[in-house]
Amino acid sequence: MSFFESSPYAHASVSSSLNSYLDHTNTVILIMSGTPPTHSEFNSGDYISSKYASDGTWGSQILVRFNGNGSVWSSGDIGGFVEGRHSAYTNNIILTEAEGTGVATWFLICNTQSNPSSTYYRCAMMGEVGEYGDGKELEMVDTNIITGNKYQFGSLTIQPPYRFEW
Amino acid sequence: MAIFFSDQLAGEMFKTMRGSNVVWNEYNSQSVIRYYTGTPPTAHQFRVNGDSAYASQYVGGLSNFGVSYSNGKFWVNPPPSNIAITAQTTGVITWAISRSHQSRPVMGSVGGPYSTDMFKVNDVNVVAGEKFYYLGMELQLKGLV
Numbered sequence: 001m002s003f004f005e006s007s008p009y010a011h012a013s014v015s016s017s018l019n020s021y022l023d024h025t026n027t028v029i030l031i032m033s034g035t036p037p038t039h040s041e042f043n044s045g046d047y048i049s050s051k052y053a054s055d056g057t058w059g060s061q062i063l064v065r066f067n068g069n070g071s072v073w074s075s076g077d078i079g080g081f082v083e084g085r086h087s088a089y090t091n092n093i094i095l096t097e098a099e100g101t102g103v104a105t106w107f108l109i110c111n112t113q114s115n116p117s118s119t120y121y122r123c124a125m126m127g128e129v130g131e132y133g134d135g136k137e138l139e140m141v142d143t144n145i146i147t148g149n150k151y152q153f154g155s156l157t158i159q160p161p162y163r164f165e166w
Numbered sequence: 167m168a169i170f171f172s173d174q175l176a177g178e179m180f181k182t183m184r185g186s187n188v189v190w191n192e193y194n195s196q197s198v199i200r201y202y203t204g205t206p207p208t209a210h211q212f213r214v215n216g217d218s219a220y221a222s223q224y225v226g227g228l229s230n231f232g233v234s235y236s237n238g239k240f241w242v243n244p245p246p247s248n249i250a251i252t253a254q255t256t257g258v259i260t261w262a263i264s265r266s267h268q269s270r271p272v273m274g275s276v277g278g279p280y281s282t283d284m285f286k287v288n289d290v291n292v293v294a295g296e297k298f299y300y301l302g303m304e305l306q307l308k309g310l311v
Contacts, residue, residue: 001275002274002275002277002281002282002283002284003273003274003275004272004273004275004284004305004307005208005209005272005273005274006183006189006209006272006273007208007209007210007212007213007270007271007272007273008210008213009213009269010188010209010213010265010270010271010272039170042170042172043172043173048172110172121174122172122173122174123172123174123175123178124171124172124174124175125169125170125171125172125175126169126170127169127170137169158169160171160179162208162209163208164307166282
C-alpha cells in the first residue's frame with residue numbers, strides 16, 4: 001500500500017492554508033439532499049460552482065445555503081500540540097432560511113469564485129450529514145429540512161488528515 | 167465516509183509544506199531522505215522519538231536537494247547529486263522520511279521504479295554493503311481521505 005503521512009508539527013503548515021482558500025466572503029456552505037457524489041464525481045467534470053448552480057448536477061439538491069460573511073474560519077490552531085484544527089463560524093453565526101425541503105444527507109463547502117483561471121475555483125470539501133450520534137462529519141438535531149424554516153450554523157471543526165493512502 | 171477534499175484544495179493545502187523553515191525548501195543543504203526497513207512508526211512518533219530510535223531499521227539516505235511544487239505535486243528538483251547509496255543493513259526498504267527542517271518530517275512508502283509509492287528506488291531489496299539507487303521522490307496528493 002502506498003502512503004504519505006505528515007507529523008502534526010509539519011501539518012500545521014498544511015491546515016493553515018485552509019484560511020487561504022476557504023476563508024472569504026466568497027465561501028459558501030451548502031446543506032444538500034440526495035445521494036452524495038463519489039470522490040471521482042466530486043473532482044471531475046464541471047467546476048464546483050457550476051455543479052451547484054440551479055441548472056447544475058447538484059442544483060436541485062440544495063436545502064440550505066449559508067453564505068460566507070467575513071471570516072469563515074476562526075484564527076489559528078486550537079488544542080495545543082494537536083495542531084491543524086480549524087473551527088468555523090464561531091464569530092459569524094448565520095441564520096438562513098432553507099430554500100428546499102428534504103432530508104439533509106451531505107454538505108459542501110466551497111469557494112464561489114467564477115474565474116476559471118483562479119485556483120480557488122476547484123477548492124472544495126464535502127462530507128456526510130447525520131443526526132447526533134450518527135458519526136457523520138456534520139451532525140444536526142434534525143436532518144429534516146423544511147423550506148422557509150430558519151437554520152443556523154453554530155461551529156465546525158476541520159482537522160485535515162495526517163495520512164493519505166492510495 | 168470521511169470528508170472529501172477536492173484534489174485542487176488538497177494540493178493547495180499541502181503547498182505550504184514547501185517554504186522557508188516548513189518541511190521542504192527549494193534548495194536546502196539540510197534536506198534529507200532517509201530510507202528504512204520494517205514497520206514504520208507514525209510520522210508523529212518518528213518526530214517525537216528522533217532518528218536514533220530507528221537506527222536498527224535505517225538503510226541509508228541522501229541530502230542536499232530542493233523540492234519543487236506545482237498544481238498539487240511535489241518532486242525533488244534538481245535531483246540529488248549522488249543517487250548511489252550504500253546500504254547499511256540487509257532487508258526490504260518499506261518507508262522513508264524526508265524533511266529540510268529537523269522537526270518536521272513527512273513519511274511515505276517506498277517502492278520500485280514503476281511503483282506508485284512516494285519514494286522510488288531501483289530495488290527495495292537491499293544487501294548490507296551493496297549500493298541501491300534513488301530514483302525519485304514525488305507526491306501528488308489526492309483529495310480522498
